[in-house]
Amino acid sequence: MAIVLRYVDSLGFVKERFIGIVHVKxxxxxxxxxxxxxVxxxxxxxxxxxxGQGYDGASNMRGEFNGLKALILQENDTAFYVHCFAHQLQLVVVAVAKKDDGVSDFFEQISLVVNVVCASxxxxxxxxxxxxxxxxxxxCSxxxxxxxxxxxxTTLIRAGETRWGSHFNTLTSLMKLFADVLVVLDFVKEEGGTLANRQQASGILAYFKSYEFVFYLHTMYDIxxxxxxxxxxLQRKDLDILEAASMLYIGARNRRTTKTNRFHFEVEIFNTVVDMQLTEYRDRFSETSTQLLKYMAALSPCDSFAQFDKSKLLKLGKLYKYDFDDSDMIDLEGQLEIFYHSCIKDERFTSLKGISDLSRLMVSTGKHRSYPLVYKLLKLAVILPVATASVERCFLKLKLLKTDLRSKIGDEFLNDTLLCNVETEALTKVEDEKVMEQFQKMYARR
Incomplete structure (x- = not known):
């Protein structure tokens, strides 16, 4: 199990740092x-x-009663859980691909293409x-x-239910290699080893000539x-949860348009697919506390703090009862009022794009000292995890380190090696002389 901490540093920057892996039975x-x-x-x-805590959608992680998030919430009910946005986005795509008959048939045919072309x-x-x-x-031309x-x-890429962007990569590879795929299918149709193989290739070639295949291919490619x-x-380390949520919902709304004048392809295919996708967006992303996001939106500095709402921010402060006691809530109300009027008159705060930018600017201008409770509230909003991309990257590094030649590497040494490999930024600050000095002090060497 890989563990990554998300926090705000002394300069107001959002950081995600890998602190180690743990061997679990x-x-x-x-x-x-x-x-x-x-750990x-x-x-x-x-x-x-x-x-805040964030994982993928496995039942042992996000279970409402006995999941990891539930066990942690039992000890700390302000450790709000966020289901990885990138995973949810992939699940929206997969759900639409399974629920709509036309889209499901389309991806089954695409999967069959990959199987036939890459079978040998x-x-x-x-x-x-x-x-x-x-x-x-x-x-030459x-x-x-x-x-x-x-x-x-390149080659044809197989789609996966949990691999981010895999469905898009599959369609991209098919469109790029389409002419080459036709040659391979013609070869299998004529010289396939079995009758079943020849029939599969023949059926795929016939499907490629249909208008529905072309329409589904370009529709799903665009979506x-x-x-x-x-x-x-969503996989950016410095992305805050408000920016991520706004990107997802804006992206979903902008897809409602027309693609053809023919009723079948416009209504029965395109609009149906888009409606199902929007429904999946609403169903899955509503798992994140709607109230929490609504309160946090009042902190957004976009358009000169157009969404600023003191009452919502006070409600947000009450959710974090271990960080704001009764006296703090009274002081927070006054600080929010002065903070708002101070910022809208300051030109440096007029062009900010998100709460992460606001956090950095508050530190650089010293406002984090003038309004400490506002800054604490801002940090609580910034540190909520958006995606588990940093954890996924750690596992990718692990594959490079845990090779056949290192099959007997111990857990502690593997953890230390991976830590050095992942956190290269922190390692650059360590002087070689100090490393050698520490190495010599461990025990006597020849």
């Missing part, structure tokens, strides 16, 4: 909770200091050879440009291109 919620508690204790932290090394080599010849012709990162070798862009934005 099983993935039950109680085991995970105890493991997290040990926090070893770093002189406790559950009482947590103000011979077919993969043929696909690769066709792509190479096409690129060579394009370069001037239709393609040369440059770093251009014309890279998934939007969600893919959102997914990448």
């Amino acid at each position: 099983d993935t039950s919620s109680l085991t995970l909770k105890n493991a997290i508690n040990e 926090l204790t070893s770093n002189k932290l406790s559950f009482s200091q947590i103000r 090394c011979k077919r993969k080599d043929l696909l690769r050879e066709q792509a190479r010849e096409r690129v060579q012709k394009g370069l 001037g239709d393609l440009e040369t440059g770093r990162g251009l014309n890279q070798e 998934l291109h939007l969600t893919g862009t959102l997914s990448k934005q």
